[in-house]
Amino acid sequence: MADTVGFIGLGLMGRPMAKHLLAAGHRLIVHSRSRGPVDEVVAAGAREASSPAEVAKQATRIITMLPDSPDVEAVMAGPDGVFGALQPGTILIDMSSIDPSVAVRLAAQAATLGAVMLDAPVSGGEIGARSGTLSIMVGGDADAFAAVTPILHAMGNPERIIRIGEAGAGQLCKLCNQMVIGGTLAAVSEAFALARRAGVDPAAVREALLGGFAASRVLEVHGERILARNYTPGFRAALFAKDYRNVASTVAALDSAAPVSTVVQGLLSALIAGGRGDEDYSALATVLFELAGLE
Amino acid sequence: MADTVGFIGLGLMGRPMAKHLLAAGHRLIVHSRSRGPVDEVVAAGAREASSPAEVAKQATRIITMLPDSPDVEAVMAGPDGVFGALQPGTILIDMSSIDPSVAVRLAAQAATLGAVMLDAPVSGGEIGARSGTLSIMVGGDADAFAAVTPILHAMGNPERIIRIGEAGAGQLCKLCNQMVIGGTLAAVSEAFALARRAGVDPAAVREALLGGFAASRVLEVHGERILARNYTPGFRAALFAKDYRNVASTVAALDSAAPVSTVVQGLLSALIAGGRGDEDYSALATVLFELAGLE
Numbered sequence: 152m153a154d155t156v157g158f159i160g161l162g163l164m165g166r167p168m169a170k171h172l173l174a175a176g177h178r179l180i181v182h183s184r185s186r187g188p189v190d191e192v193v194a195a196g197a198r199e200a201s202s203p204a205e206v207a208k209q210a211t212r213i214i215t216m217l218p219d220s221p222d223v224e225a226v227m228a229g230p231d232g233v234f235g236a237l238q239p240g241t242i243l244i245d246m247s248s249i250d251p252s253v254a255v256r257l258a259a260q261a262a263t264l265g266a267v268m269l270d271a272p273v274s275g276g277e278i279g280a281r282s283g284t285l286s287i288m289v290g291g292d293a294d295a296f297a298a299v300t301p302i303l304h305a306m307g308n309p310e311r312i313i314r315i316g317e318a319g320a321g322q323l324c325k326l327c328n329q330m331v332i333g334g335t336l337a338a339v340s341e342a343f344a345l346a347r348r349a350g351v352d353p354a355a356v357r358e359a360l361l362g363g364f365a366a367s368r369v370l371e372v373h374g375e376r377i378l379a380r381n382y383t384p385g386f387r388a389a390l391f392a393k394d395y396r397n398v399a400s401t402v403a404a405l406d407s408a409a410p411v412s413t414v415v416q417g418l419l420s421a422l423i424a425g426g427r428g429d430e431d432y433s434a435l436a437t438v439l440f441e442l443a444g445l446e
Numbered sequence: 447m448a449d450t451v452g453f454i455g456l457g458l459m460g461r462p463m464a465k466h467l468l469a470a471g472h473r474l475i476v477h478s479r480s481r482g483p484v485d486e487v488v489a490a491g492a493r494e495a496s497s498p499a500e501v502a503k504q505a506t507r508i509i510t511m512l513p514d515s516p517d518v519e520a521v522m523a524g525p526d527g528v529f530g531a532l533q534p535g536t537i538l539i540d541m542s543s544i545d546p547s548v549a550v551r552l553a554a555q556a557a558t559l560g561a562v563m564l565d566a567p568v569s570g571g572e573i574g575a576r577s578g579t580l581s582i583m584v585g586g587d588a589d590a591f592a593a594v595t596p597i598l599h600a601m602g603n604p605e606r607i608i609r610i611g612e613a614g615a616g617q618l619c620k621l622c623n624q625m626v627i628g629g630t631l632a633a634v635s636e637a638f639a640l641a642r643r644a645g646v647d648p649a650a651v652r653e654a655l656l657g658g659f660a661a662s663r664v665l666e667v668h669g670e671r672i673l674a675r676n677y678t679p680g681f682r683a684a685l686f687a688k689d690y691r692n693v694a695s696t697v698a699a700l701d702s703a704a705p706v707s708t709v710v711q712g713l714l715s716a717l718i719a720g721g722r723g724d725e726d727y728s729a730l731a732t733v734l735f736e737l738a739g740l741e
Contacts, residue, residue: 251644274658286658311657313650320646327637327651331660334633334706341629341704342622345693348700349546351615355608356622362606363569363581365626367662398640405643408737409636410709411629418705442703 153177156302157210159203159226159233160247161188164273165216167280168246168306170195172214175305180209202231211241212302219393220249227257239265242295244302246287248272250397251322252404258291258318267295270318271303272325276386279307286311288328290320326401329394333415333435335369340436343377344443354378373433382430382437389428392419448472451597452505454498454521454528455542456483459568460511462575463541463601465490467509470600475504497526506536507597514688515544522552529559537590538563539597541582545692546617547699553586553613562590565613566598567620571681574602581606583623585615621696624689628710628730630664635731638672639738649673668728677725677732684723687714 153176158169161183169192173179179197182205183189193199200206203226206213213233217223223245227233233243243261245254245268254270261268269291279285285307289296296314303312315324342360343353357374360366376382395416402409421438422428440446448471453464456478464487468474474492477500478484488494495501498521501508508528512518518540522528528538538556540549540563549565556563564586574580580602584591591609598607610619637655638648652669655661671677690711697704716733717723735741 274660276659286654288654308657311654313654313657315650315654316646319644320650323641323644323646324651324654327641328655328658328660330637330640331630331633331655331662331665334636335626335630335660335662337706338626338629338633338710341702341707342625345625345697345700345702345704346618346622348702349614349618349696351611351618355610355615356619359581359583359606359608359610359619360623360626362603362608363623364571364663364667365569365623365630367626367630367664368659369662370626372659401644402640405640406739407636407640407643408734409640410713410737411632411706412636414705414709415633439703442705444701 154212154302155180155210157200157206157213159183159206159213160216161185161192162216162218163277164280166192168216169197171283171305172302173197177302177305180206182206203233204231204236207233207236207238207241211238212299213241213243215243215245215247217247219247220253223247223249223257224253228260234260234264237264237266241266242299243268244271244299245269246271246273248325248394249322251319251326251401254290254322255319267292268318269295269299270321272321273307274325274328284308288321288324289314290316290322291318323401326394326398329391330398330409330412332369333391333395333419334411335367336373336433336435337415337418337439339370339374340377340439343436344439344445347440347445348443376431376433377436382434384429385431385433387428388419388422388430388432388434391432392423392428395419449507449597450475450505452495452501452508454478454501454508455511456480456487457511457513458572459575461487463511464492466578466600467597468492472597472600475501477501498528499526499531502528502531502533502536506533507594508536508538510538510540510542512542514542515548518542518544518552519548523555529555532559532561534560536561537594539566539594540564541566541568543567543620543689544617546614546621546696549585549617550614562587563613564590564594565616567616568602569620569623579603583616583619584609585611585617586613618696621689621693624686625693625704625707627664628686628690628714629706630662631668631728631730632710632713632734634665634669635672635734638731639734639740642740643738671726671728672731677729679724680726680728682723683714683717683725683727683729686727687718687723690714
């Protein structure tokens with residue numbers, strides 16, 4: 152029979168993910184800060200736990216889906232946290248997008264408590280969470296990954312659930328994912344800005360580029376959003392900027408070099424500073440349009 | 447019956463393009479600086495002309511496929527050039543990748559001589575030229591474009607032969623194409639560098655990213671080249687850097703903003719300065735690897 156699964160963090164992503172677990176036949180024990188989402192998931196068949204520690208007492212498979220590193224640290228190692236009540240053999244699956252070095256540290260701490268912690272951030276956004284087709288990038292112990300694969304299958308596309316390497320490798324891969332998306336998005340935006348300055352239709356440019364080596368999902372999907380000026384999220388710019396802060400700290404910590412990502416981070420900061428953090432992250436294009444004196 | 451076509455510039459790209467025109471039944475009159483390529487295309491059925499002016503006397507459809515702006519200006523407006531011998535109603539098709547402002551100026555000059563000049567740069571590289579599946583981005587008069595479409599079909603993929611706008615729009619679109627490719631390539635390279643610094647397998651990262659929003663032709667094709675360290679061109683870095691110089695001059699001339707492309711241009715310059723201009727442009731990754739202290 153399907154595992155009992157603990158689930159902590161019922162935000163925009165966590166809620167539909169939890170429901171997919173229920174639909175797949177898992178018993179679910181949930182905890183979240185906000186009342187509404189808990190009621191919603193309990194109504195769908197989950198039981199409620201009063202704290203992360205309570206979740207840890209009732210489940211040996213525990214998923215966390217939280218905004219950033221400090222949230223995951225608090226839920227794990229804070230008061231009434233998971234680490235204080237861990238059952239031996241528990242497998243923790245942190246699906247939040249956080250700093251890889253925090254993932255490594257928490258995994259080491261979990262190991263000293265007789266548990267395994269996997270980092271398993273996702274890509275695909277709210278749409279992917281709702282449709283149960285997320286990409287999942289996993290770091291950590293291979294046997295633990297194999298043991299929880301059926302759980303991950305309930306939320307993600309089986310072909311896109313990939314173990315990347317040891318602890319932290321999933322988070323590292325997620326940062327790579329955001330770097331590639333951000334760099335591509337900025338380049339597409341600059342190309343559209345140049346076309347507009349020249350009086351050339353950026354829609355015709357997009358159409359021509361989609362046929363060749365410049366083709367990408369970003370040009371296809373975000374390119375269309377930018378042309379339509381449809382910046383309803385999607386994925387909020389503020390969260391993308393958070394991921395880029397983790398890119399910057401990780402690049403610095405590892406003495407790597409990422410000059411393009413550094414520029415993209417500056418553009419994202421300008422977007423947030425301009426008060427557009429709640430728009431879709433493809434609104435990054437507006438920063439480049441404004442720099443070029445375009446509406 | 448198919449048009450008589452003049453063809454000036456039988457380099458790595460021009461040679462296979464000329465042969466496709468012969469194969470499609472066109473009579474071909476060619477001129478090129480180097481003996482070898484001329485002999486090769488003459489052996490395939492073309493006639494030779496002693497100068498660009500001679501080509502212009504014998505053909506009213508003339509293709510140029512040359513390295514850069516000064517080459518096109520010399521062939522058109524220089525001694526024994528095309529402009530000195532133009533027949534009224536001639537349609538010039540410049541398939542070189544040059545500065546859009548030069549394309550606009552030459553088109554205006556051609557118009558005063560009773561001819562039409564289209565800018566029609568291509569994407570797809572030597573492989574696309576050989577297979578006759580180039581993407582062709584066209585700027586200039588719509589009727590002239592319609593008139594020469596059968597000629598372009600002999601060299602390109604009909605679905606990817608697109609009129610972008612007025613004179614210069616094809617060249618502008620080509621610059622946009624290179625900007626998007628270059629930005630994506632640099633971002634992919636930075637992601638691979640970060641993964642390697644973290645001890646994470648970049649091949650696993652590429653595999654995971656191809657399933658999601660970070661997916662692109664660059665990640666797929668150039669990502670694989672980078673992982674295999676296969677920098678045999680393909681498309682020479684020196685030519686890509688030439689296109690980026692045209693990006694820089696055009697961005698500046700139009701008062702646009704392209705901070706990511708500016709960084710990419712600097713990285714390309716480092717690649718050329720390091721003596722790697724004859725390698726494939728995906729060797730850009732080596733610059734980022736070296737910056738990160740990686741082999």
